[in-house]
Amino acid sequence: MPHTKPIDTIHDLFAHSKNEPDIQSDSDSNVNTESSANFQDNVYEQLAQLDYISVDELTASNVDVSAELDTRTPVSLVDFFEGLAQLATMGVVEVTDIVEAIHREIVLRPLGRFNDRNQSKWQRGLVGRIYGTVRHASRLIGDNVASGVRLYDTLLNKKNAQPLPEKLKRLVNVLNGVMGDHLVTHENPLAIPMVLYDRYGYLQEGTLSGRVIVLCHGLCMSHLSWDPFQNDGLGERILVRQQDVTVLYLDYNTGQRISSNGRDFSKVLQHLVNHHPDITQIDLIGHSMGGLVARSALFSGKVQGFNWVQRVGILITLGSPHQGASLERIGYYVQDRIAKLPFAGALAKLGDLRSAGIIDLRHGSIRDEDWLCLEGRNVLPQEFRHPARLPLHVKAYLVAATLVEGHYNNKATSLLGDGLVTIESALGEHTGEHALLVPEERKAIFYGLSHYDLLYSDRVHKQVIAWLFDEERSMRHTYIESYPHELGVMI
Missing domain, CATH: 3.40.50.1820 (Alpha/Beta hydrolase fold, catalytic domain)
Known part of the structure; x- marks a missing residue:
């Protein structure tokens, strides 16, 4: 009898074979059933491998x-404040990069100079140096604040770090979900x-x-x-x-x-x-x-x-x-x-x-x-x-x-x-x-x-x-x- 449903995959073949009418003797049926099951298991195992x-x-x-x-x-709570200082710095740097990219495109594209050569010259120019100074100053301030928080905690010589309150803990997990890989890359304590x-x-x-x-x-x-x-x-x-x-x-x-x-x-x-x-x-x-x-x-x-x-x-x-x-x-x-x-x-x-x-x-x-x-x-x-x-x-x-x-x-x-x-x-x-x-x-x-x-x-x-x-x-x-x-x- 022809199949009522086309066999598209090996899984359909197995499903069909289990539903196939049995026209053999009981002893042959048991042997075939067992060998069919072993066959399926072996094939699935090979597919998984x-x-x-x-x-x-x-x-x-x-x-x-x-x-x-x-x-x-x-x-910890100290990690939270140190991480926030670094995070603020990272945010300023990222926004500066975006603003500079828009500025550079607006200036260079109408002149037909929006290419790699002129963009490299931009970095050595006056405007490019100004943006670089903003980034450098932001990193310097952020690193100093973060170092100050860590130094303060060290001077207090706390034996046990104070855990985060539940609300701050949830906030930290949200920040990790939004930019968690950035936190790891920048070795931010909030990671x-x-x-x-x-x-x-x-x-x-x-x-x-x-x-x-x-x-x-x-x-x-x-x-x-x-x-x-x-x-x-x-x-x-x-x-x-x-x-x-x-x-x-x-x-x-x-x-x-x-x-x-x-x-x-x-x-x-x-x-x-x-x-x-x-x-x-x-x-x-x-x-x-x-x-x-x-x-x-x-x-x-x-x-x-x-x-x-x-x-x-x-x-x-x-x-x-x-x-x-x-x-x-x-x-x-x-x-x-x-x-x-x-x-x-x-x-x-x-x-x-x-x-x-x-x-x-x-x-x-x-x-x-x-x-x-x-x-x-x-x-x-x-x-x-x-x-x-x-x-x-x-x-x-x-x-x-x-x-x-x-x-x-x-x-x-x-x-x-x-x-x-x-x-x-x-x-x-x-x-x-x-x-x-x-x-x-x-x-x-x-x-x-x-x-x-x-x-x-x-x-x-x-x-x-x-x-x-x-x-x-x-x-x-x-x-x-x-x-x-x-x-x-x-x-």
């Missing part, structure tokens, strides 16, 4: 990463190191064993965004459901490259299992960019040869732009058009002030190869980015949201999504090699929620807990749909 064959050298799984990670400390916090808001130091669940926040957010001290926070609700698990909160600089954060996160988790060998399972929950960082860590961990990857059981992403975020694409389009306008091209440099982490969200880039070969702060076009498949042993669950409260199955609803991420992107759906191939029954769409509502929604929390502890055992063949003002999750 294709992403890693370009790696020249794998890091040993027992590598010691303690030297770097043990010295990390959160941003946040990647660390793990416990449920009480302290750095993770106690002995761990059993199951560990790590929550990863999104862009411009912090570990405090999960409301770790509130009874209705996701972490606390998980502990109410299962008291013998450990919930940790990741805090990191969201302005850095997603692949850099993923590589660093992989080291943090390897450090964790090296010092706590009794950890039996690691589950990762990521909101927005946090889901991409978790995926990048899984990919990087396998490349690095780290054994923590084998302990990962579940990955849950909440509104993560696996196929990119529309808002960043629009921003890049506007910046590109401005750059081509006469006398306004220098204004496009304002777009370069946004962080590399935001730029990576354009297409959901989570591998170094998506940007290493490029000049400047950019990423490869979507059709050239590199795939990063999920490890086969990890159970992945994907959550999408849409602002629409009712079920409208049309393109506009999907594109609207949660206001920042489309439904298709959050569910990892793609027609090519970037599809995450997560089974439909492990996906959920929540209607009437925004991107940030996913962090606090009672409906989302219940679904996450159900997935974590396998409370839904009914067989499904389609994704979950959850609507407002209902008592349970609708299938």
